[in-house]
Amino acid sequence: MYTLIHNEKNTKARLGKVTTAHGEFDTPCFMPVGTQGTVKAVSPQELNELGAKIILSNAYHLFLRPGTETIKKAGGLHKFISWDKPILTDSGGYQIFSLALLRKIHQNGVEFQSHIDGMKHFLSPADVVQIQVDLGSDVIMPLDECVHYPCTKDHAEIAMKKTIDWAIQSKQAIRQRVNPLGYKQFLFGIVQGATYEDLRKDCAKQLVDLDFDGYSIGGVSVGEPRNLIYNIVDFVVDLLPENKPRYLMGIGHPEDILEGVQEGVDMFDCVIPTRYGRNGTAFTSEGKLTIRNAPYAQDFLPLDGECSCYCCKNFSRAYLRHLFNTEEILGLRLVSMHNIHFFLELMRKTREAIAVDKFVEFKKEFLNKYNLCA
Amino acid sequence: MYTLIHNEKNTKARLGKVTTAHGEFDTPCFMPVGTQGTVKAVSPQELNELGAKIILSNAYHLFLRPGTETIKKAGGLHKFISWDKPILTDSGGYQIFSLALLRKIHQNGVEFQSHIDGMKHFLSPADVVQIQVDLGSDVIMPLDECVHYPCTKDHAEIAMKKTIDWAIQSKQAIRQRVNPLGYKQFLFGIVQGATYEDLRKDCAKQLVDLDFDGYSIGGVSVGEPRNLIYNIVDFVVDLLPENKPRYLMGIGHPEDILEGVQEGVDMFDCVIPTRYGRNGTAFTSEGKLTIRNAPYAQDFLPLDGECSCYCCKNFSRAYLRHLFNTEEILGLRLVSMHNIHFFLELMRKTREAIAVDKFVEFKKEFLNKYNLCA
Numbered sequence: 001m002y003t004l005i006h007n008e009k010n011t012k013a014r015l016g017k018v019t020t021a022h023g024e025f026d027t028p029c030f031m032p033v034g035t036q037g038t039v040k041a042v043s044p045q046e047l048n049e050l051g052a053k054i055i056l057s058n059a060y061h062l063f064l065r066p067g068t069e070t071i072k073k074a075g076g077l078h079k080f081i082s083w084d085k086p087i088l089t090d091s092g093g094y095q096i097f098s099l100a101l102l103r104k105i106h107q108n109g110v111e112f113q114s115h116i117d118g119m120k121h122f123l124s125p126a127d128v129v130q131i132q133v134d135l136g137s138d139v140i141m142p143l144d145e146c147v148h149y150p151c152t153k154d155h156a157e158i159a160m161k162k163t164i165d166w167a168i169q170s171k172q173a174i175r176q177r178v179n180p181l182g183y184k185q186f187l188f189g190i191v192q193g194a195t196y197e198d199l200r201k202d203c204a205k206q207l208v209d210l211d212f213d214g215y216s217i218g219g220v221s222v223g224e225p226r227n228l229i230y231n232i233v234d235f236v237v238d239l240l241p242e243n244k245p246r247y248l249m250g251i252g253h254p255e256d257i258l259e260g261v262q263e264g265v266d267m268f269d270c271v272i273p274t275r276y277g278r279n280g281t282a283f284t285s286e287g288k289l290t291i292r293n294a295p296y297a298q299d300f301l302p303l304d305g306e307c308s309c310y311c312c313k314n315f316s317r318a319y320l321r322h323l324f325n326t327e328e329i330l331g332l333r334l335v336s337m338h339n340i341h342f343f344l345e346l347m348r349k350t351r352e353a354i355a356v357d358k359f360v361e362f363k364k365e366f367l368n369k370y371n372l373c374a
Numbered sequence: 375m376y377t378l379i380h381n382e383k384n385t386k387a388r389l390g391k392v393t394t395a396h397g398e399f400d401t402p403c404f405m406p407v408g409t410q411g412t413v414k415a416v417s418p419q420e421l422n423e424l425g426a427k428i429i430l431s432n433a434y435h436l437f438l439r440p441g442t443e444t445i446k447k448a449g450g451l452h453k454f455i456s457w458d459k460p461i462l463t464d465s466g467g468y469q470i471f472s473l474a475l476l477r478k479i480h481q482n483g484v485e486f487q488s489h490i491d492g493m494k495h496f497l498s499p500a501d502v503v504q505i506q507v508d509l510g511s512d513v514i515m516p517l518d519e520c521v522h523y524p525c526t527k528d529h530a531e532i533a534m535k536k537t538i539d540w541a542i543q544s545k546q547a548i549r550q551r552v553n554p555l556g557y558k559q560f561l562f563g564i565v566q567g568a569t570y571e572d573l574r575k576d577c578a579k580q581l582v583d584l585d586f587d588g589y590s591i592g593g594v595s596v597g598e599p600r601n602l603i604y605n606i607v608d609f610v611v612d613l614l615p616e617n618k619p620r621y622l623m624g625i626g627h628p629e630d631i632l633e634g635v636q637e638g639v640d641m642f643d644c645v646i647p648t649r650y651g652r653n654g655t656a657f658t659s660e661g662k663l664t665i666r667n668a669p670y671a672q673d674f675l676p677l678d679g680e681c682s683c684y685c686c687k688n689f690s691r692a693y694l695r696h697l698f699n700t701e702e703i704l705g706l707r708l709v710s711m712h713n714i715h716f717f718l719e720l721m722r723k724t725r726e727a728i729a730v731d732k733f734v735e736f737k738k739e740f741l742n743k744y745n746l747c748a
Contacts, residue, residue, distance in 0.1 A: 036696075036700045036702055037693070037696065037697075038697060038702045038704045040702065040703060040704075041703040041704065041707075042704070043684075043704060043707070043708075044688070045684065045688075061700075065696065065699060065700055066671065066692065066695075066696040066699070069672075070671065070672055070692060070696075073672055073674070074674055074690065074692060074693070080690070080692070080693055081693065082688040082689055082693075297440065297444065298443075298444055298447055300447070300448055310417075310419065314418070314419075314456040315456055316448065316454070318440065318444060318448060318454070319411070319448070319454055319455065319456075321440075322410075322411065322439065322440040322444075323411075323412060325439060325440070326410045326435075326439055328410055328412045328414065329414060329415040329703060329706070329707070330412045330414075330415065330416070330417060332703070333415075333417065333703070333707070334417075
């Protein structure tokens with residue numbers, strides 16, 4: 001699955017390639033998020049043109065709507081949403097804990113009510129794997145228990161141990177799976193343990209012993225201070241095998257991604273390019289830009305003078321501001337696309353810098369400029 | 375401006391070409407509506423790919439937001455919205471009567487409050503022309519007074535006479551205009567007179583004597599029975615010169631457009647492809663289809679099996695229904711695009727049929743099939 005191409009000389013950053021049944025992608029990479037089977041406001045054709053090589057979707061959301069059966073009948077998620085490149089699906093464990101009603105965590109799975117219609121459901125770790133098998137995901141995430149910050153050590157330990165148990169059950173499930181689509185699907189292990197070093201280490205070691213196709217660091221960016229995240233990432237990555245991809249879940253802003261890359265992370269996902277895009281905040285080489293602000297009323301420059309995306313090549317800040325003021329859909333479409341382009345370009349430049357052992361210089365230069373308007 | 379190419383043998387339908395400073399378009403044509411400087415949910419690139427050759431925008435809306443000065447500074451509307459093909463702007467007379475607050479019609483213009491912020495404005499017919507000159511519109515519509523249905527003959531006559539007075543003032547204004555953009559802009563006359571034949575005839579004759587670049591039929595589809603509209607169109611068209619384009623404002627559904635074509639109309643506009651698209655109603659060769667309906671939950675056919683648009687080539691009814699159920703923007707984007715494609719294809723096939731003197735057959739065949747699901 002993962003081929004290590006180059007270890008950067010001065011940091012833990014590394015260049016690699018992940019190969020799946022739906023094609024390969026270079027790492028470090030950013031995965032645009034299409035929770036409900038669509039990257040919000042953007043078409044698959046546009047994602048292709050923007051250079052996205054893998055997207056993320058969410059098993060919990062798709063299980064509830066339109067339902068696994070519908071997607072199975074459609075011939076799998078790739079066909080249903082018209083995206084023929086790799087798809088990673090999150091299990092939706094996080095959504096069950098944050099969105100679902102009256103959830104109850106049992107030793108053998110999770111009981112909850114749908115946040116949409118209140119219907120009761122029970123899902124075991126094996127069920128969650130089977131859903132993703134049925135969806136046809138290239139990368140499957142197991143059910144895990146994610147805790148909030150702050151969290152007592154006792155609670156964090158119980159959740160971590162349950163995550164390990166569920167990881168074991170998920171592995172068994174994927175071995176026994178019936179995949180009508182017939183291609184190889186990968187299963188990642190998720191390192192939990194809140195902000196406790198020993199719990200994180202314990203979890204990472206046990207997962208590595210179980211031998212997953214890749215490892216993700218979960219339960220981060222749940223309210224803890226930023227330096228704690230990178231402390232965790234730093235020593236967790238050291239425990240992971242070199243020949244497997246590493247995925248830092250739900251991270252993040254450009255400065256966070258660069259920090260993760262430096263610590264040796266390969267894969268990132270985050271909703272912010274599209275969420276910020278829908279609210280009219282653009283990521284630019286000089287920092288974030290809030291397009292509704294009055295100074296842009298007669299500013300005929302593009303969002304980012306250095307950017308080559310469709311939005312920047314064709315439209316001015318003044319026009320985009322007009323579109324947001326008049327609540328026209330084209331506005332949020334254009335800024336969402338621009339933001340995805342910005343994140344994908346950031347990763348492309350990051351990979352270039354790693355290849356020539358100049359990641360530290362690249363990061364410094366990027367952040368210096370980026371913080372101008374921060 | 376207008377070149378007559380072919381009069382259909384069996385009807386008043388005709389084939390023509392309109393040439394403007396921003397290129398030419400074949401008639402009969404349909405103009406997608408971009409009221410606020412964007413065809414809702416659709417990008418200019420997509421409009422181009424869909425084959426749109428002219429779009430419509432609205433002087434009243436753009437005058438209020440972002441304001442004429444902003445668009446002037448941007449280098450005109452074409453540049454501001456990144457659309458280099460022809461633009462026809464409606465004066466917004468209809469919007470002043472339907473949207474604006476506390477409007478007061480004076481002999482020399484209209485006083486009203488903005489429907490957005492309550493600001494008071496006064497616009498004379500010359501002001502309305504100058505706004506459109508500043509926007510850089512290829513086809514300018516003069517300020518007119520549109521009455522509702524039903525309307526007393528006295529009231530209709532007063533409004534019609536004011537429309538004539540204002541048409542005269544508009545002609546004077548465009549002669550004296552200062553167009554910094556330097557290219558030829560056309561001014562149409564608008565035939566009013568409600569449902570009264572003699573008023574319509576009187577209005578049409580006076581406008582023709584004044585010699586406009588084209589003629590539109592306004593004040594239709596304001597609540598009157600459908601047959602009354604085509605009665606008016608029928609005899610008004612007979613009074614218009616053969617060498618000028620004829621535009622039936624705000625019409626309409628496919629069956630209405632075909633009726634207008636048969637009476638000799640050249641240009642149409644309507645918000646329904648995009649408005650219906652945003653609500654999840656698709657126009658198909660077999661009639662309208664409401665995508666939220668339950669039977670489409672596991673229907674993996676395209677919206678229209680005969681359609682070659684991006685939506686129909688890539689997505690199923692089941693996926694579109696899912697997108698609408700989950701309120702995902704991609705859903706309304708795709709159905710809006712499909713609908714515009716449907717209308718533009720209808721016009722292309724209409725022109726083909728006229729060219730070979732088979733319009734009646736084409737119309738009959740289309741309506742037979744279209745009404746299957748009506």
